[in-house]
Amino acid sequence: MSTSSPSLTAVPATPRKIRKARGRRPTFGQWVLLAAAFVVALVIAFPFLLILINSFKSPADYNTSGPLALPSSLYFDGLVAFWERVNFPEKLWNSFWTSGLVAIFAVLVSVLNAFAIGIGRVRGRTWIIVIFLLANLLPQEALLYPLYYMFKEIGLYNSGWAVVIIFTVVQSAFGTYLLSAVYGTFPKEVLEAAALDGAGRWTILWRVIVPISRPTLSVLLIFFFIWTWNEFLIPLTFLVSNATQTVPVAISVLQGDRLMDVTTTSASALLGVIPTLIFFLIFQRTLTRGITAGAVK
Known part of the structure; x- marks a missing residue:
């Protein structure tokens, strides 16, 4: 009695696997551009963050801790x-x-x-x-x-x-x-x-x-x-x-x-x-x- 080995059927790759295989890791230059974009975004958002912090800070808290510190308590006056x-x-x-x-x-x-x-x-x-x-x-x-x-x-x-x-x-x-x-x-x-x-x-x-x-x-x-x-x-x-x-x-x-x-x-x-x-x-x-x-x- 002869035994036949099971046949191997090829499974087609899904489009997601194909895209993943074709995907490339970010290069060093892309990481540098991403870091530069993050720094620019931080510089643009910094004035708004500064206004947001000092809007809920009392005058006494501002005189004590300065403009960069977080408020010790919320002040709505x-x-x-x-x-x-x-x-x-x-x-x-x-x-x-x-x-x-x-x-x-x-x-x-x-x-x-x-x-x-x-x-x-x-x-x-x-x-x-x-x-x-x-x-x-x-x-x-x-x-x-x-x-x-x-x-x-x-x-x-x-x-x-x-x-x-x-x-x-x-x-x-x-x-x-x-x-x-x-x-x-x-x-x-x-x-x-x-x-x-x-x-x-x-x-x-x-x-x-x-x-x-x-x-x-x-x-x-x-x-x-x-x-x-x-x-x-x-x-x-x-x-x-x-x-x-x-x-x-x-x-x-x-x-x-x-x-x-x-x-x-x-x-x-x-x-x-x-x-x-x-x-x-x-x-x-x-x-x-x-x-x-x-x-x-």
């Missing part, structure tokens, strides 16, 4: 003092109202300008784009007196609409420069197909161009909101009454000529940065998709 002193909910609403309107209006103006320049192919489009680029290079200090005189004459001084109008123009200058380059490379076949179907210019703009460029517009909307929220000089100049001030302006009232309450100022800075941090976390995926869509053609 600084947050309460700033909240009640400047009427923080009112300042928060002013910042949301101003930043939201600027973001919406600036994106709208940028789309209309870029549509005329990038797709409409107006004459002298190169020089127009250069002018918009130069407008972004002007320092705000050079604009203060002309803008102050103009809004004083039309009766919008000490009004939130003055800040909205100013930053709508400033932010849309950058948006027009960016979108003009994007719309300049827009596929002509898509526009011609829409025109053959009987679509007019407005239909092409709102039904074809805007939906396709929505990721880029979302990125601009987020950036315009955050940039306007963090503005300080122009709101400080044009919003003199307490009822119209924004959060960054309200934080500055805590600083005196010779004396500054460090713990209360840290608490005010923490309250000022939390809304933008929440806004960024909510729209983080939208921002990532927009940047990725702009990088992949």
Whole structure:
């Protein structure tokens, strides 16, 4: 009686095993880049951590242990003092109202300008784009007196609409420069197909161009909101009454000529940065998709 040896059947490798076999260990250069990125992230996050630590520290604890030590006990009087002193909910609403309107209006103006320049192919489009680029290079200090005189004459001084109008123009200058380059490379076949179907210019703009460029517009909307929220000089100049001030302006009232309450100022800075941090976390995926869509053609 003959015995046959059992046959060996080859088991196909799973895709996970194949990817694992093909995977390579990080090289020394990759580890160096990772360490450098960690150091840069730590340097960027250090001011926020410093504000977070000192926001819950009493003045006596700060004078005893310094700014780098952890608080011995949680101290909330600084947050309460700033909240009640400047009427923080009112300042928060002013910042949301101003930043939201600027973001919406600036994106709208940028789309209309870029549509005329990038797709409409107006004459002298190169020089127009250069002018918009130069407008972004002007320092705000050079604009203060002309803008102050103009809004004083039309009766919008000490009004939130003055800040909205100013930053709508400033932010849309950058948006027009960016979108003009994007719309300049827009596929002509898509526009011609829409025109053959009987679509007019407005239909092409709102039904074809805007939906396709929505990721880029979302990125601009987020950036315009955050940039306007963090503005300080122009709101400080044009919003003199307490009822119209924004959060960054309200934080500055805590600083005196010779004396500054460090713990209360840290608490005010923490309250000022939390809304933008929440806004960024909510729209983080939208921002990532927009940047990725702009990088992949």
